[in-house]
Amino acid sequence: MRTRLFNIGHLLTGNLFGSLIGMLAFVVTARALGPTDYGILALTYSYTRAVERLVSFQSWQPLIKYGAELQGPEHRDDYRSLLKFGLFVDMSAATMAYLVSIGLALLFGPLLGIGDAALKQVLIYSTVLLFQINGLPTAVIRLAGRFRLVAYGTLVGGLVRLALCTIGLAMGADLLFFVIVWTVTQIVGALSLLFLAFVELRRQGVGDLLRAPLRGVTTRFKGLVSFTVGSNVELTVRSSANELDTLIVGMLADPTAAGLYHVAKRMGRLVLQLGVQVQAVLYPDVARLWARRALGEFRSTVLQMEILLIVFGLMLVALTFLGIRPLLYWTAGPQFAAAAPLAMVQMVAVAMLLSGGAVRTALLSMGRQPAVLKIVFVAAIAFQITAFSVIPLIGAMGANIAHVVMATVMLTGLIAVYRSALAKEALHPTIAAVDDSPGAPSGTVTARPA
Template sequence: MPRGERKRMMLQVRALRRRVASSLAEMTTANAFRKRLINIGHLMVGNFGAGVIAFFAVAIAARGLGVEKFGVLALVSTFIQAIERFVSFQTWQPIIRFGAGLKEQGRHDDLNAVVKFGFLLDLAAAITGFAIAAGLALFGAERFGWPSEVRNSLLLYSGALLFLITGSPTGVMRLAGRFREIAYFQVIAMTVRCALCAIALAAGAGLFVYVAIWAGTHVLGAILLMATGFRQLGRIGCADFMKSSLNDMSQRFPKIWRFAALANLSLSIRSSAQQLDTLIVGALAGAGGAGLYHIAKRIAKFAQQAGQQVQAVVFPDIARMWARGDIDSFQKDVARTEGLLLLMCGLGAGATFLLADPVISLFAGDKYADAGDMLKVQIIAVAALLAGSVARAALLCMGKELTVFWLSVASTAIFFTTAVYFIPRAGAIGGNYAHAIAGVFIVAALWIAYKAALRSIPSPGFRPGAPSAGLDDGF
């Protein structure tokens, strides 16, 4: 065979091999994406079911307590949830961010250390949250003129914070791929809440009983998650994680403390808008306005949680892709998931605009009819948060947590500025306007930052290397 012909054949064989390898990689990515869709489906069904059942519980409580008392319940639950968010380190994020690559590499000692690191942060956050909430209830009641009923309700609900060690078991379950269980825990908790609310309504119970129901079912959901999460430790090779050493964590996992601290600060800042908004509405528009506002937010919350859960499904996979330097698959997965999120946003917003008024009037009563308009505005903010969730996850994988933090600061500042302007002029719905404006800003800013981060990748052969590696942060 002539030398030139042989060379052409070798080139053709190499080209064929590249095409086959590319096709296999595409099939693997497609299969992984289909599996992810199944996991997202479980989370969506569970989240939707929990949201519907929770709405019935809220509607029953609203009927049983009336506008003013229900507003107090909303303020108490918001107060406790705000403290929970402020002290939480979102430890599932560092567990996945640093642990996804370790699990693939079989580095079980290091993975054990990361899980222990997350668990101890969870434990410290739970104790700190309880101390803050109980202290404010005991010593702030007189200073702020809270009645004894409110003080006792806060003390009762603050005890729930001791059980909310949920970040590390959530991270373990996500590394183990156990999304189905996560999806349906809240369905169980909300079903119990709804049943107990129906009993309380029939018995003519007062505010304290409904607070006990809210706190108890909050604890129930956390216990189910913890029990199942810690049973999965053996599946990822972390059955003896408490025996691992945390020495030299900063050297073994560069920037892990910064990542955990920024996860806490970012959540605290975002939550100040998501939790303190009801308190601001209560201060500027009264407890009745806070009750209406809470109903609109509670209905929209299931869509917001859906965005968080989509991020939770995507995060482990794209973290692994980034850790092994598979930038092409990383970008494709982010783009595919964003397309899915945009479809969900469109369908959800359309359904809300059509059904908000009749659903609220039917289940909560005509006295809560104004919550329909609030819900229509709030769904715009929720859709924006949902659309930005995958870009947030991608930036965290790329080591751009400081960028995410500063964008959260800017978005929250926009929310508070616009809320203080709109609520005195438009009433409780002004809080929804502020959320919508801040939401549109954050989704645009996250995607601009993500595209900029992609452009800053040094070369086509760039490999982040270790799980803790990433691009230099621009801030």
């Protein structure tokens, strides 16, 4: 637990600086552009991010799950093949995301809330999608436990972005300048993460990744394809709420409301980064524990992290209610003070999602991704029904209420499935074993009755 907290501390420290730098860049941009142009930039950013989430695969999930079972140099070739599979998935998804983003914007822009004023910005910013190859580097760095590397090694792009945005504010630059700045710095950040991953692989002696054989990789790792496709479907369904919400507000309300909502949402994202960092440290550990069927340590590890997340979430809700108004006034400016109530309700939803982070990670390690997918699907439907019903009546606040509804459904479902899975494991325990039977693929891991 001490080691996990130490690693989480490194990630949080690096991510805190990165998030603060990112928030300062947003604040400087907001002051430079004002609510209307900033709303267009927010719609551009949200649209491109939504397309990425709808099309891309969370390939790091299967890479970590199956990579955690490959211990020792005798599995190095299997590890190389697994990583090459993930790299090809990432590259294919990045190319597809770029083509989809450009195509949808040109053909259906007005229907998606992208008017003539935002189309040019969307076409420029969509270039970042070609470089979003994040699954492989995320898996490599997390499996190696090199959390300090990623915590502090990716701050350069954020610092460059903040510096350029500050220059733009001083020069009185227009919207196009800030779009180009965000595009270039986003690409630099993605490439730096990929570079760090290949440096780590070289340190491990895992080279010639592109020469690794792909034939038979889906046979050696049973369930790899279904896990990979399932991660894409889950991300797509979740993104219909988490990434399309700003676009929905812009479509059902106006760009100004979308800008205010986006400011509140950015503050919520700062908090959700804790859950992301906990999962980054926890997932490889609990995947190894589950593979060994060390159930006692598995339960206690998940419980410890759940308590940590619940306490932290409650503290942040209280701090938000107490200090959000002066924070917005002295950062984004008085014209964004109307986002304070939005941020309060958003933080309630964020705290609920945060508290279920460890349970979700445990379910993925247990191979319960289909159950997680069903929960996310039901929660997303609840979000869409609430959002389209309430936003026309009360504006951007309706999207925050929809997030609370979604978080309630997800938290309740995750806890119920986790308890059920543990109860079934207690009644019918299994052990992980390597299938060495004649004709079995090398290194195939199966579950046999204890």
